[in-house]
Amino acid sequence: MTTGFGPGLGEVFGPTHDGGGPDLIQLLTPEGERVEHPDFSFDLDDDAIKGFYRDLVMTRRIDTEATALQRQGELGIWASLLGQEAAQIGSGRAMREQDFAFPTYREHGVAWCRGIDPLHLLGLFRGVDQGGWDPLADKFALYTIVIGAQTLHATGYAMGLQRDGVIGTGDPDRDAAVIGYFGDGATSQGDVNEAFIWASVFNAPVVFFCQNNQWAISEPIERQSKIPLYQRALGFGFPGLRVDGNDVLAVYAVTRAALQRAREGSGPTFVEAYTYRMGAHTTSDDPTRYRLSADLEHWKLKDPIERVRAYLSRSGLADDDYYSAIDSEADDLAAGLRKGCLEMPDPDILDIFEAVYDETTPELQSQRQSYAAYLASFDDGPHTNGGGVR
Amino acid sequence: MTAITLAKGVTMGLRAAMDADPKVIIMGEDVGKLGGVFRVTDGLQKDFGEDRVIDTPLSESGILGTAVGLAMRGYRPVCEIQFDGFVYPAYDQIVSQVAKLHFRSRGKITMPIVIRIPFGGGIGAVEHHSESPEAYFAHTAGLKVVACSNPVDAYWMIQQAIAADDPIVFFEPKRRYWEKAELDEHSAPDPLFSSRVVQAGTDVTVLAYGPMVKTAVQAAMAAAEDGLSLEVIDLRTLSPLDMGPVHESARKTGRVVVVHEAPLTLGLGSEIAARVTEECFYSLEAPVLRVGGFDTPYPPSRIEEEYLPDLDRVLDAVDRSLAY
Numbered sequence: 001m002t003t004g005f006g007p008g009l010g011e012v013f014g015p016t017h018d019g020g021g022p023d024l025i026q027l028l029t030p031e032g033e034r035v036e037h038p039d040f041s042f043d044l045d046d047d048a049i050k051g052f053y054r055d056l057v058m059t060r061r062i063d064t065e066a067t068a069l070q071r072q073g074e075l076g077i078w079a080s081l082l083g084q085e086a087a088q089i090g091s092g093r094a095m096r097e098q099d100f101a102f103p104t105y106r107e108h109g110v111a112w113c114r115g116i117d118p119l120h121l122l123g124l125f126r127g128v129d130q131g132g133w134d135p136l137a138d139k140f141a142l143y144t145i146v147i148g149a150q151t152l153h154a155t156g157y158a159m160g161l162q163r164d165g166v167i168g169t170g171d172p173d174r175d176a177a178v179i180g181y182f183g184d185g186a187t188s189q190g191d192v193n194e195a196f197i198w199a200s201v202f203n204a205p206v207v208f209f210c211q212n213n214q215w216a217i218s219e220p221i222e223r224q225s226k227i228p229l230y231q232r233a234l235g236f237g238f239p240g241l242r243v244d245g246n247d248v249l250a251v252y253a254v255t256r257a258a259l260q261r262a263r264e265g266s267g268p269t270f271v272e273a274y275t276y277r278m279g280a281h282t283t284s285d286d287p288t289r290y291r292l293s294a295d296l297e298h299w300k301l302k303d304p305i306e307r308v309r310a311y312l313s314r315s316g317l318a319d320d321d322y323y324s325a326i327d328s329e330a331d332d333l334a335a336g337l338r339k340g341c342l343e344m345p346d347p348d349i350l351d352i353f354e355a356v357y358d359e360t361t362p363e364l365q366s367q368r369q370s371y372a373a374y375l376a377s378f379d380d381g382p383h384t385n386g387g388g389v390r
Numbered sequence: 391m392t393a394i395t396l397a398k399g400v401t402m403g404l405r406a407a408m409d410a411d412p413k414v415i416i417m418g419e420d421v422g423k424l425g426g427v428f429r430v431t432d433g434l435q436k437d438f439g440e441d442r443v444i445d446t447p448l449s450e451s452g453i454l455g456t457a458v459g460l461a462m463r464g465y466r467p468v469c470e471i472q473f474d475g476f477v478y479p480a481y482d483q484i485v486s487q488v489a490k491l492h493f494r495s496r497g498k499i500t501m502p503i504v505i506r507i508p509f510g511g512g513i514g515a516v517e518h519h520s521e522s523p524e525a526y527f528a529h530t531a532g533l534k535v536v537a538c539s540n541p542v543d544a545y546w547m548i549q550q551a552i553a554a555d556d557p558i559v560f561f562e563p564k565r566r567y568w569e570k571a572e573l574d575e576h577s578a579p580d581p582l583f584s585s586r587v588v589q590a591g592t593d594v595t596v597l598a599y600g601p602m603v604k605t606a607v608q609a610a611m612a613a614a615e616d617g618l619s620l621e622v623i624d625l626r627t628l629s630p631l632d633m634g635p636v637h638e639s640a641r642k643t644g645r646v647v648v649v650h651e652a653p654l655t656l657g658l659g660s661e662i663a664a665r666v667t668e669e670c671f672y673s674l675e676a677p678v679l680r681v682g683g684f685d686t687p688y689p690p691s692r693i694e695e696e697y698l699p700d701l702d703r704v705l706d707a708v709d710r711s712l713a714y
Contacts, residue, residue, distance in 0.1 A: 102459075130494040136462065142494055146486050152452055153487070156459020163415075163441050164463070178459075190479070194452035201447060355493045356531055358500050358555035361583075361630035 020274045021228065025254055026244040030302045032310025034249075040257060042249040046317050052248045053312060054326050055089040056305045059109040061330035062118045065337050066108075066125070070283040074341055075125040079106045083246070083278030086304030087211045089113060090251025091179065091273070094259055098139070098166070098176040102154040105143040106211075107181050114140040118333070119340040128344050147182075148189030151208065154180030155195045158204035158262070167205050168265030177262035178206040179255070185216025187232070188224045196236040196270075205262035207255065208233075208270045211245060213277035218290040233270035245275030246304040276302070350375075391574050397567040399544030400430045400506075402575075404468065406545075407552040408438050411466060414552055416443045417453050418470030418506075427472055428508060428567055450476055454483035457503050458491065466502045468552060473564075474509040475518030481526070488557045489532030501557040504548070509537075510601045510651050511698055512565035514691045521688055522600075522652035527559040528629040528661075535629040536582060537561035539603035541571040543626065546579035554582065561628075563601035585632040587639065591621035594708045595639040597662060598649045599625040602699060606649055609704035620708065628658055636662070637669050644675035645711040649699050654682040676714035679707045 020026075027042050028034055034042075063081050070078040081088060084106070092113025095101065101110055108121055111133075120132040124143055131142035144150035158178040161167055166176045186192050187210065199206050212229055214221050225232070233240025243254040251273055258269035276299040280287050312318040353368035354360070394402065408414045416431055416438075422445035425432030435443035446453050450471060457467035471477045477484075484505065491499045511520030528535045534556050538544040544562065551558040580586055588603065589610050598606040603624045610620035621639050625631065640646050646666050648659035659680035666678050681699045689697045 129496070134498050135495055136498060141462070142491070142499075144487075146482060149455060149483065149487055152455020152483065153459040153462065155452075156456030156461075157463050158459070159456060160460045160463025160465055163465070191451055191455055191483075194447070194449040194455070197447050197449065198452050198456055352493075355496045357534070358492060358497070361534075363630050 020242060020244060023228075023230070023242050024244050024274060025241060025250050026247050027250040027253060028247045028307055028311060030246070030307050032307045032314055034311065037250070040250065040253040042253045044252075046315070049249070049308065050312065050317060052089055052093065052252070053305070053308045053318070054329075055093065055109070055112060056085045056248065056308060057326050057330050058333055059085050059089060059112050060305060061334050062108055062112070062121070062337060065334040066122060067279070067283060069122070069338065069341055070125070075122060075283075076127050077282050077284055078125050079282045080279035081106050081108050083276050083299065083304070084211055084213055085109050086248035087245035087251055087273035087275050090248040091209050091255040091271075094252050094255035095179060096172075096176070096259070098173070099259060100139040100141070100154075100157055100176070100178045102141040102150040102157070102178065102180045103143055104147075104150065104181050104183060104186075105145050106183075107143070110181065111140060114138050116140060118337055119344075122337070122341050123344065126341060126344060128347055148186035148192040148195075151180045151182055151186070151192045151195035152198070154178045154206050155199045155204050158199065158206040159202055161205055162202070167263060175263035176205070177259045178204075179209050179259065180206055181209050181211065183216065184210065184212040184214065184221050184224055184229060185219065186210075187229055196233070196238075196268075199268040200237040203265070203267040205265065206268050207258040207262055208268060209255065210270065210272045211275055212272050213275050215277050215281065215287075215291070217281040217285060218287075220291075228272070230270055230272035236270075238268045238270065240270035240272065242272045242274055245273030246302045246307070248304060248308060275304075391572045393570045394541050394545070394573050395568050395570050396538070396541045396544045396562070397428055397430050399538075399541035399573065400548050400562060401432055401434070402573075403545045403548035404431065404434060404552075405437075407468075407549045408434065408442065410549075411552075413464055414442070414466045414468060415460065416468045416470065417446050417457060418444075419446055419448055419472050421445060421470050426470060428564065430506075430562075430567075431470065450478075450480035451483050454480040454488060454503075454505070458483065458487050458501065461501050461503055462499060466504075466552060468504045468506060471505060471507045473519045474507055474521040474523055477505075477507055477523060484527070484533070484559075485530050489530050492556070493532055500555045502552075502555045503557045504551045505557070505559045506548075507559060507561050508564035508567070509561045510563050510565060511688060511691075511694050512601065514694070516691070517688065520691070520694065522650065522683065524559070524561055524628055525652055525657050528658060533557055533559055533629065534583070534627070535559045535561070536627045537563070537600035538626070539563060539566065539598075539600055539624050541569065542573050545573055545575075547582055547626070550579065550582035561600055566601050566604060569604070580626075583627040583630055583632055585623055585625045585627065585635050587621060587635055588624045589620070589622040591619035591643070593619045593643060594645040594647060594711055595621045595623065595636070595643045596647050596649060596704060596708070597623050597625055597636060599628060599658070600651075602649045602651060605699060605701060606704060609701045609708070612701055613705060613708060618708065625658075631662065631665070633665055633669070636666065640666050640670040641673040644673055645714075646674070646678045647681060647704065647707045647711055648678065649681045649704055649707075651683050651698055653685045654680055655685050657682055676711040679711050681707045
């Protein structure tokens with residue numbers, strides 16, 4: 001169609017990108033074959049790949065256990081990462097200790113890479129806390145539920161790194177970067193677009209890591225964008241890359257390069273990890289209402305764990321005993337997680353008054369005292385409501 | 391002692407805070423070379439550099455969202471929102487992020503962020519430049535809200551707000567920016583979260599903050615000519631409220647009038663009326679009366695002087711209180 005406004009979208013961006021399109025960076029095929037890419041290579045050894053395999057299996061096991069706990073009423077809700085394990089392990093393992101991650105509420109695999117006790121992830125979903133880890137010490141921010149808000153936090157933290165002079169010194173133990181996670185739906189948020197602009201004009205050392213899992217609850221990617229997401233980056237003034245999000249080797253290589261670029265002071269990068277949300281948005285969702293099971297079957301063939309296993313097997317690096325041992329370790333982890341979840345104490349209502357402010361207020365203390373006195377009034381003698389105070 | 395304007399008081403306070411702590415940074419639109427549209431940050435970028443006085447993109451959510459990240463990295467951002475009516479794009483970051491992170495992290499994260507907002511009307515501006523949004527923030531757990539009314543408070547309160555580890559919305563009465571007062575930089579300031587009796591009296595208590603303090607004092611002077619003694623209290627802190635001096639005054643006069651520019655319904659006056667009633671019920675001779683803007687959007691500026699509470703409307707409320 002001639003519009004008089006220049007070439008059409010198809011001419012600019014090419015044909016529809018089934019399967020990720022020609023720009024998809026891949027280093028390990030769904031069949032488990034290592035392939036070369038002109039710009040990116042995976043240069044860790046096979047032991048590292050075995051380590052990734054373990055990470056992937058453990059992460060999926062945490063996820064399935066959490067889903068089961070929700071189904072049994074032990075969690076209020078759970079946001080599954082099923083299908084996105086490679087995107088998270090590959091990017092999480094690309095981080096250095098001094099790097100900082102700003103997650104959504106689905107980055108259980110990144111949390112695993114940051115060494116956070118998986119039990120801490122359950123607190124939010126069980127309703128006993130709002131994130132039990134130490135965000136500053138673990139360099140892993142609290143889960144952020146307001147879509148896209150954390151990308152600005154990531155950018156601000158990166159601006160702090162700039163001001164602290166820990167960018168571009170050449171010292172690998174000192175130079176740091178930030179990685180901000182978000183999904184395809186978030187790219188429609190103002191905050192994400194503002195984060196792109198800020199990071200661009202200030203050259204902030206941040207990697208924008210978008211897991212395009214094709215779905216924002218029920219809305220397909222077509223409702224968020226008419227162009228491939230990674231190509232948006234150019235309009236903001238920094239590079240965008242699309243990586244096979246189910247290929248842990250490629251995700252690792254691409255994210256490592258992007259983080260290194262940031263640490264060196266060369267500014268932000270947009271990484272679109274092209275993947276698929278194999279489960280529901282959360283346990284409250286019903287994807288059968290809006291998507292085809294055939295799509296799911298298509299993506300099952302691209303499973304992020306199976307391809308690593310295929311590579312390890314065909315290379316003679318692992319056998320059934322190895323896989324069994326990992327599975328057994330994962331089951332132990334899950335059992336511990338379940339036990340820990342059931343033992344998590346409910347918070348004390350009187351504690352909610354304590355953490356609102358660094359310096360509390362007289363009004364808040366007064367409300368606390370009044371409510372404590374009210375509660376105590378039930379201790380004085382028999383009452384008829386069974387002790388409840390609702 | 392030198393006479394300074396309220397705007398200059400904020401400028402001097404910002405400068406002192408930046409001198410005292412290298413982690414203090416200023417962020418906002420046009421705060422650099424221009425010195426802000428009200429010139430409050432005049433000269434600061436020149437002296438402290440572009441890394442500490444940051445001309446930001448025109449993106450209020452971006453200002454507050456990046457301030458969160460900078461605060462997590464140990465900085466103390468002072469964010470300027472250019473006008474009251476422009477704060478709403480940042481509302482989510484302020485209410486859902488800045489206000490809640492201390493609570494959500496159980497105190498592991500502090501948010502020492504100051505959000506400066508020139509507020510209120512009376513300068514003949516176009517729409518969105520004359521609003522009084524303080525109740526939105528005072529209603530939000532995790533935020534603190536203060537309003538300065540004079541140059542001396544402006545100088546001290548901005549420094550105290552920056553030094554505090556909680557997020558504080560700092561309202562500056564834009565139509566009083568050019569009011570002058572003598573500043574003694576060696577005097578000891580009142581605590582930040584304290585209200586203050588600015589004029590003692592015995593018949594009726596008039597509560598005000600920000601731009602309305604001057605109006606209340608003018609009303610008291612006019613009333614004095616009629617032999618009426620008004621006690622005027624500058625609330626200064628809107629969240630938390632410092633009700634001690636208010637209750638004391640209410641018990642003495644038995645009559646309380648609250649004045650603000652913001653619309654009446656669910657404004658600060660409503661909360662104050664409730665608290666005074668709860669604490670001073672048997673001392674009251676009249677219900678707590680409120681004088682405020684109407685429950686309308688801010689009007690076109692040619693009629694804003696009618697919309698805004700003035701001396702006569704304050705005195706009308708005083709008369710109504712005395713009529714009980």
